[in-house]
Amino acid sequence: MVFAHFIVGNTRPYTVQDWAKDIALATSKGIDAFALNVGRDDYEASRVADAYTAASGTNFKLFLSFDMTSLPCSGAGDAYRLRDYITRYATHPSQLRYGAKILASTFGGEYCSFGTGNLNQGWQNAIKSGLPPVHFVPAFFLDPASFSGIPVMDGALNWNSAWPQGNYDTNFGPDNEYISHLGGRSYMAAFSPWFFTHYGPDTYNKNFIFRCDNWHFSRRWEDLVENRDSVAFVEALTWNDFGESHYLGPVHGDLSRSDDWTADYDHQGWLDLLQYYIQAYKTGVYPTVSKDKVFLWSRLAPAAANAPDRIGKPDHWEWTQDFLWVVVLLTAPAEVQVTCGPSVEEMSLPEGVGKLQVPLRQDCSPSVTIFRGGLSTLRFSPDGFNFRTNPRNYNFNAYVASS
Incomplete structure (x- = not known):
């Protein structure tokens, strides 16, 4: 199954109809459920209720992902909100179950004890004791070697597997480390298309990137497809976290003060490529391409360029290269040409998925042409x-387009 992480905190202005549109769009791309990231803001319970209302009568599912960077968890009474959420939706037809158990997850929470002084016992009391059966797959930021001593975990979400954690390309090594320490429990891998956040000290005070070069989107999914027998679930990070630039859904709702780097940066051009890889992950076979399709993305300014931006360059800016990343889905072998100003790349590519890149050295606007038999077909x-x-500011968000 494939899920998308959904930040409920960004849905203050949402209506049931807004949820219904997002659910319909996600369903059309092969996503099975939203992981509803819930925190401490009072309005979030109402938005969660709206989400379950919108999902009613569809095959789309929902489950709760408790944001423990927001929710308190030091005292026994702090478990009430979590238990109330689980109880409230336990019998809802749109609640996602794994086997006969309610699926529940977290972001963080490895420091929580709920008044017991013990991580395992605290979580046992909070979400399992006296409740309907729960399949608990948290994102605890711990050394996976410690998992054997935390039996309350029925699996683990490897949040940081979504991006390389240094100046290197994505690989399956971090996944294998989790899998080897879970002892057969459920492994939930993460995927994310991008990461850039640009908040100053007067707001959230985080300003950095993760490296997403060399067709990270495709390479991460190709690793997941190749290792699909070891991956029970994939969680896409995220549907709507605009502040960290890894949204896949429409730019809509509360943008968390990210307007400077998300306005006019629609990422929905990635969704058809996501659908292609989701089908391959679910079936083990890459789908036949029925229509030629082009996807391209890049930053819109050089990484080393200076800008009149009071927040400054993001940390790790030197990890990323100035390239246009191109992925094509081809119905048959073809010649593909990519240009941006003086940069030109031409390749003969087989049917299926192909990758190209061109360096971005000066002001330019990209173009991609597919040729067959010497004639342009797209x-x-x-x-x-x-x-x-x-550039006027340090915007390291990805600009995404698809044909």
């Missing part, structure tokens, strides 16, 4: 996709 030059060498 030309894609997306509007608004303009690489500029003199």
